[in-house]
Amino acid sequence: QSALTQPASVSGSPGQSITISCTGSSSDVGGYNYVSWYQQNPGKAPKLMIYDVNKRPSGVSNRFSGSKAGNTASLTISGLQAEDEADYYCSSYTSSTTFVFGGGTKLTVL
């Protein structure tokens, strides 16, 4: 299975909105509404931010939102804050009953 495709990096200024894309295929992202997003700070474990494309776990800021169109899912962070600077990974369930992750996107808050 091939990793999902994410941009290597994105950046934005405080208060702005940014969007991170995650492109797969009809066998994963496009075939199921089971895309999740994780935030990872250096040396830390990943933290679940979005699941089932657009649902937020309890405790996650409503500045984080998710969507999907076809084979591409997206994570949008609005009202960017310095604390949002981290690596972000998407993940999808696949038709092979496995999971696949994206290569990760480094978010820089300018």
Place this chain on the structure above:
Amino acid sequence: QVQLQQWGAGLLKPSETLSLTCAVYGGSFSAYYWNWIRQPPGKGLEWIGEISHSGSTNYNPSLKSRVTISVDTSKNQFSLKVNSVTAADTAVYHCARRRREEVTTFRNFFYYYMDVWGKGTTVTVSS
């Protein structure tokens, strides 16, 4: 509050067997699938596989021939073994949980995400 505590050998030589264990403290052990995910230095996450409390497993096809995940329900622990390691297996290895499906009279609930992760164990393969 659920905690996943993991341990295992951190330095291996090529051709040796990687062995890690993850202990689950708090929460239900039987209600979840227990996963292993790894992250090579400077690279993205890679799903390795998962196991249920009953021992049902699911593996990444690219690693399946070298990987074994096992469970010890008496200790609420699960383990990972990777045979014949090479430098390409150098990574931080995380354990994580994924809730099992819930079957009810009116609808079924499915959970395809990892909601609790261990802190990670660094494994280096070098001669």
